[in-house]
Amino acid sequence: MAALLALAMIGRWVIMPALVEEERQLAVSELDRIERSLAQGQQSLLAHTRDWAHWDDSFGFVHDRHEAYSAANFSRDMFTEMNYQAMLFFRADGSLHWAAGIDPDSGRYTSCPGTADDCRWTLRVVTALQSALEQVPEEGMSLVITSPWPALVGVNRILPTSRTGPSAGWLAKVRLLDAQMEATLSEQTGLTILLDTLSMVSTEENTASLPPGSSRLEYTSDGEIAASRFLPSHQSDNMLWLSTRIPRDSFRARLQTFHYGLIWTGGLLLLVIIIVMFLLERMVLAPLRRFSRFTQLLHQSHSDRDIPAALQQRSDEIGTLSRDFQALLTYQRGQAAKLLELSRQDPLTGLANRRLYDERFSEAMCAEPSDNPKLSVLMLDIDHFKLYNDHYGHPTGDVCLMRLAACMEACLGGRGYLVARTGGEEFSALLPGTTLEDAVELGETLRAAILELALPHAASPTAQVVTASIGAATYGDSLSTPSDIMSAADQALYQAKASGRNRVVAHCPQALTRPVT
Ligand SMILES: Nc1nc2c(ncn2[C@@H]2O[C@H](COP(=O)(O)OP(=O)(O)OP(=O)(O)O)[C@@H](O)[C@H]2O)c(=O)[nH]1
Numbered sequence: 257m258a259a260l261l262a263l264a265m266i267g268r269w270v271i272m273p274a275l276v277e278e279e280r281q282l283a284v285s286e287l288d289r290i291e292r293s294l295a296q297g298q299q300s301l302l303a304h305t306r307d308w309a310h311w312d313d314s315f316g317f318v319h320d321r322h323e324a325y326s327a328a329n330f331s332r333d334m335f336t337e338m339n340y341q342a343m344l345f346f347r348a349d350g351s352l353h354w355a356a357g358i359d360p361d362s363g364r365y366t367s368c369p370g371t372a373d374d375c376r377w378t379l380r381v382v383t384a385l386q387s388a389l390e391q392v393p394e395e396g397m398s399l400v401i402t403s404p405w406p407a408l409v410g411v412n413r414i415l416p417t418s419r420t421g422p423s424a425g426w427l428a429k430v431r432l433l434d435a436q437m438e439a440t441l442s443e444q445t446g447l448t449i450l451l452d453t454l455s456m457v458s459t460e461e462n463t464a465s466l467p468p469g470s471s472r473l474e475y476t477s478d479g480e481i482a483a484s485r486f487l488p489s490h491q492s493d494n495m496l497w498l499s500t501r502i503p504r505d506s507f508r509a510r511l512q513t514f515h516y517g518l519i520w521t522g523g524l525l526l527l528v529i530i531i532v533m534f535l536l537e538r539m540v541l542a543p544l545r546r547f548s549r550f551t552q553l554l555h556q557s558h559s560d561r562d563i564p565a566a567l568q569q570r571s572d573e574i575g576t577l578s579r580d581f582q583a584l585l586t587y588q589r590g591q592a593a594k595l596l597e598l599s600r601q602d603p604l605t606g607l608a609n610r611r612l613y614d615e616r617f618s619e620a621m622c623a624e625p626s627d628n629p630k631l632s633v634l635m636l637d638i639d640h641f642k643l644y645n646d647h648y649g650h651p652t653g654d655v656c657l658m659r660l661a662a663c664m665e666a667c668l669g670g671r672g673y674l675v676a677r678t679g680g681e682e683f684s685a686l687l688p689g690t691t692l693e694d695a696v697e698l699g700e701t702l703r704a705a706i707l708e709l710a711l712p713h714a715a716s717p718t719a720q721v722v723t724a725s726i727g728a729a730t731y732g733d734s735l736s737t738p739s740d741i742m743s744a745a746d747q748a749l750y751q752a753k754a755s756g757r758n759r760v761v762a763h764c765p766q767a768l769t770r771p772v773t
Pocket residue numbers: 604637638639640641642643645649650651652653654657679680681753
């Protein structure tokens with residue numbers, strides 16, 4: 257959205273002003289073109305004036321040596337054909353020698369020696385030109401006059417064809433800036449042109465801000481540009497006002513092209529944004545959501561699932577993140593497993609501790625068939641271990657515990673039974689699938705193995721070596737829970753102790769008690 261807005265703002269604040277400025281420059285250049293056409297007309301008029309002024313007949317005419325000159329050369333047709341309004345011959349002293357032309361007001365053709373009578377209509381233009389004659393250079397001069405009518409004037413010194421000697425006077429040709437001239441200029445430029453005279457007095461405000469030669473551009477209500485320019489005139493109290501109307505078709509076409517461009521660019525931008533959003537969703541957001549869902553699941557349910565393979569197999573940053581996260585997860589799970597193991601292990605002997613033993617006991621109970629359960633336990637206690645500690649010291653007592661643990665593990669653990677240290681110098685063995693008789697048998701084997709260790713116990717009243725008493729119990733009608741069975745085994749152990757130690761006693765009415773051998 258921001259990109260589209262920026263595009264619209266660029267169009268409004270950058271492109272549009274540039275188009276408007278370009279259009280204004282075009283209007284100014286059109287005015288320049290009209291002015292150049294006007295200048296060409298001036299040059300053409302001046303060239304014609306020069307032809308006539310540098311002609312021996314004209315030279316002689318001003319010196320009164322050619323009486324037939326006016327009759328031979330001036331006629332209404334000639335003036336009409338050449339589009340001259342008047343031809344004025346001035347003597348060297350500036351006085352008018354002859355005036356001929358068509359009165360713009362009456363349309364009457366006149367030709368007379370002076371400005372009296374029929375040629376009175378030339379009086380004002382003659383007066384206007386007389387002040388400029390002295391400034392006419394060798395090559396002649398073009399003037400724009402605005403009074404009595406807007407007109408172009410070409411003025412040249414009258415010389416013989418050889419162009420030598422003093423000038424006989426001046427010849428001025430006047431061509432009106434009238435509708436015909438406007439039509440000619442329109443034809444040359446392809447624009448509708450208006451030429452008019454503006455008084456400096458009436459346009460004081462306008463001209464103050466618009467010096468001669470500068471352009472004024474205004475937008476009209478009918479969709480055109482009214483372009484006008486004030487041109488300096490020979491009469492300083494008036495100016496020639498040149499105006500035209502320039503259609504804005506080109507501007508509109510460019511504006512339309514710009515709008516098309518804007519729409520297309522906006523459309524393409526939108527398409528690019530959609531594609532980028534699609535790719536972003538597909539390549540980044542969706543995988544991240546999947547990753548996030550996985551971590552939430554992990555957090556809520558402590559699931560042991562791995563990060564989806566699709567995420568880990570990606571070759572981008574999300575793939576790297578997934579693999580690193582999976583490695584961290586695996587490491588953390590390993591550490592947790594180690595901790596769990598440590599929490600279930602006796603640190604001194606390396607055997608299972610009471611927690612693991614109880615867990616396994618419950619599991620084993622559940623696994624036994626309810627119609628014929630076979631599950632027995634042995635509970636072992638070292639005889640006179642306090643005396644052992646007292647006699648040999650606590651560290652040696654620890655070694656003794658480790659030796660007995662190893663012995664139990666070798667005897668029972670090797671057969672797949674769980675051996676655990678369930679108290680200070682008390683051990684238990686879980687014997688699934690074992691009858692009480694088999695348990696007693698195993699207890700005996702164990703007791704014998706301990707004797708075989710022959711660990712000296714000089715302080716023992718029972719024997720010279722370390723001995724152990726063992727109680728056995730099994731699953732039965734009255735012993736249906738782990739706690740019951742362990743209590744029964746404890747009772748049997750107590751009996752073993754009470755009856756002289758170093759023996760195996762089974763808990764049951766028909767107790768299988770083996771004497772010391
Ligand atoms: N070295 C050592 N001794 C322990 C450890 N745990 C318990 N003991 C000792 O085991 C002894 C158990 O003594 P008692 O419960 O009086 O039993 P006993 O001396 O073995 O006598 P009876 O069981 O009646 O044969 C105590 O002296 C405890 O300090 C241990 O981890 N290391």
